[in-house]
Amino acid sequence: MSIPLLEYAPTTQNSRIKGYEVPGDEQPRVFSTDNLLSSSQIDNLIEAAYRQIFFHAFASDRERFLESQLRSGQITVRDFIRGLCLSNTFTNSFYNLNSNYKFVTHCVQKVLGRDVYNDAEKIAWSIVVATKGRAGFINDLLNSDEYLENFGDNIVPFQRRRVLPSGASELPFNIQSPRYDEYYRGKLGFPKITWSVTPRSSRPVAQATKAGDPSMFAEMAQSLGYRGNQPQSISALNLDYQNLVPRR
Template sequence: MAIPLLEYAPLSQNNRVAGYEVPGDEQPRIFSTDNLLSATDLDNLIEAAYRQIFFHAFESDRERFLESQLRSGQITVREFIRGLALSNTFTGSFYNLNSNYRFVEHCVQRILGRDVYSEREKIAWSIVVATKGRAGFINDLLNSDEYLENFGDTIVPYQRRRVLPSGASELPFNIKSPRYDEYYRAKLGFPQIIWQTIVRRYTPPDKQPKAGDPALFASMAQSINPTGNPPQQISPYNIDYEKAVPYRRR
């Protein structure tokens, strides 16, 4: 018998109210198969899905079979997102290198497009991961009412609240939630402290020499190291002035 999902609620009533923001640069761009005009639009939609789930997909990380099914209309965008979340790349980069709590946080951010409400929500979904497995947890997120109401079968998930009520912009998920947990970051050996014995000096751009500045040629002039000719040591007693003075001959 499956354990029912533990009940959880937002910590603030503001999370229940739909956001009202003036459109600007921080508003997310919505990629949907409902308004595709060309094959390029579908390419952009696929790239947006990779950015949302993987943050970045190398050539070896791309799911060509899923892309082919999406292009031919055999699967929906929701099924494409399901395939990416269950892929070997997402499993090896997020599931294998994080605890269940951190994995739940990553999936809620990338699939539902928001932060977890509280620790109680992390615990609730981590129980689902422990009882139903990774695939059952992903399926429950994609089949939830929250996902269907906001994205449905045609819209790529996105970070829904980039603009906070105070007017400040919320950081993207990939910046404030690193891929690796603290334990695995320490195990992999980063961040590393690098000691430098050479002191690097910083010169402001306004004080850097411009083209034609003699300072740019100082090192070149010093590297030439020219040597002049020593003066001749001639005694005035050895000079025959009568023969040295020119005169006109008839």
């Protein structure tokens, strides 16, 4: 018996408000089978699906059978996305090399086109992964009301709300969430920086000495040695005040 999806809520209400951004370069391009007129356009749609799910697909990563079914109209775009998420490439590159929380983050970003709301959503979907398995989790995402309302059966998922209300742009999901988790990045040995020579130590700009700084002459002054003034052995009784005082 599977555990039902736990309830979770967005951290803020802004994520539920539709955007009214002015169209520009940051707006995502929508790929849909509703307006395809040529074979080159279906090729662009397939490439967009690979970029969304795999970020980049090598020749060995491509699912030729799924592509053939999509071209002939035997399956929908939603079925094609389902096949990519359950493929060996996605399993080996994302599912096997990450924790359930990280895998949930990847799938929500790639399938639903948004970032996870909070840790409560990660926990809720992670329970689905643990009880229904990877295939059950992917099916629940693709059958959710959120996916059907935004993408339906014929639209390739994309990153929604690329431009924030403040005018700033969100980073692409492939930069926010790299394919390999921190543990596996260290295990695979990248990224590492190797130095062929010993780097010179430098002082920060804020601490760099300026011209005329007394600290620049401290070593020179110490090298001269400190002798001081010798005490004078002149008695006040031996002073000739009449001749020492200048005449006016």
